[in-house]
Amino acid sequence: MANEPRAYRESIAEVIRELRPGVEVTTVEPERLEDSIPRLTPDMVVCNQATGVVREGVPVWVELYPDYASWSVVSVRGSRSTLDEIELPDILSIVDRTADP
């Protein structure tokens, strides 16, 4: 989890930890995201700007509200879609699809 602002990043992380106890959730500051990927090798990343490292190195990623837009971009193993007004259940569903392809 590397999205801004911090309180929301922490909130989504807490929800996933609570509702998906088998999933390990790590939060990092956005500027540390690229450094964290080789170290953590995450199955999924949630961030506000999906960089090349994220797009090429992470199987599932969510670009959440880029530039505070209302839409988000989801990529699940190369299949990309855009969601307008993404909701918390959507994020949980993506977590589920990451854990159980």
Next chain:
Amino acid sequence: MRCGPAASMILLMERSETNRSRGKRVLLAMELRSYRQALAAVLRHLFPDVSFFEVDPADLDRETALLLPDLVMCSKITNLVEGLVPNWVELYPDHGFRSIVSLRGVRSTLDGAQLSDLVSVVDRLDPAASL
């Protein structure tokens, strides 16, 4: 039905009297729905005795007048919220780093607000602070 300022004030006072005996109410009206939903989910889990209401920011004033919450968390504070609600948090206004917290009229700023800060605000809701 429309009513004049005096009748509106009486209505608000009656609601305030009714609300003295009820549980705490927190209205969440931040922008970006999944963020609002996630924060509400965490707070509901931590404070099962507090009622949390999620509304679109466009409905903030209307829902504030209806619910008379003890605390509002929103992205942009309004005059009506400032006038009616004893406690409020303006969270990351204009997508900035700084948030503003007002607890019973005492205002402070919060840089880089964390989840624990928001939990602390809910935790500090005092029964005497009810409308």
